[in-house]
Amino acid sequence: MNEIPHGTVQEQTFYEQVGGEETFRRLVHRFYEGVAGDPLLRPMYPEEDLGPAEERFALFLMQYWGGPRTYSENRGHPRLRMRHAPFAVDRAAHDAWLTHMRAALDGLGLTEQQDRTLWTYLTYAAASMINREG
Numbered sequence: 397m398n399e400i401p402h403g404t405v406q407e408q409t410f411y412e413q414v415g416g417e418e419t420f421r422r423l424v425h426r427f428y429e430g431v432a433g434d435p436l437l438r439p440m441y442p443e444e445d446l447g448p449a450e451e452r453f454a455l456f457l458m459q460y461w462g463g464p465r466t467y468s469e470n471r472g473h474p475r476l477r478m479r480h481a482p483f484a485v486d487r488a489a490h491d492a493w494l495t496h497m498r499a500a501l502d503g504l505g506l507t508e509q510q511d512r513t514l515w516t517y518l519t520y521a522a523a524s525m526i527n528r529e530g
């Protein structure tokens with residue numbers, strides 16, 4: 397039985413609240429447009445085609461916020477700090493990364509609270525990814 401009694405508040409994941417897959421794909425697509433034109437960040441990405449990196453990041457964020465588990469089905473446990481170890485994430489890379497993320501978020505038209513939730517997470521996560529001095 398899938399019926400929900402009248403008056404019951406249905407729990408929604410944050411993923412669903414902000415618009416699901418489409419929203420996360422828009423966010424990550426805009427973010428990678430910024431990366432593509434960034435002289436510091438672009439050379440850090442090992443593949444010439446940024447498409448696969450965009451796909452991995454979108455799937456990761458969708459999973460993190462309560463969407464489908466496709467990221468882990470394809471990639472296993474995220475272990476993000478370990479996966480970033482080969483890349484020199486210093487303060488400058490961190491700042492550039494967040495600049496493009498902020499611009500991408502601005503384009504989504506989320507509510508102030510949704511924006512703050514995502515932005516708080518992203519800024520903490522970015523700080524935790526720094527693995528080089530400078």
Ligand code: HEM
Nearest residue numbers: 440441449452453456471479483485489490493521522525
């Ligand atoms: C702080 C600055 C950051 C820089 C410079 C950076 C750079 C990179 C680079 C160069 C890659 C490899 C691209 C690829 O082939 O997938 C990558 C992968 C990835 N990054 Fe970051 N990153 C940063 C922060 C973050 C943050 C904060 C998150 C999560 C919120 C994140 C999530 C990911 C994911 C999910 C992947 C793909 C991992 C996989 O291989 O499955 N990154 N990043």
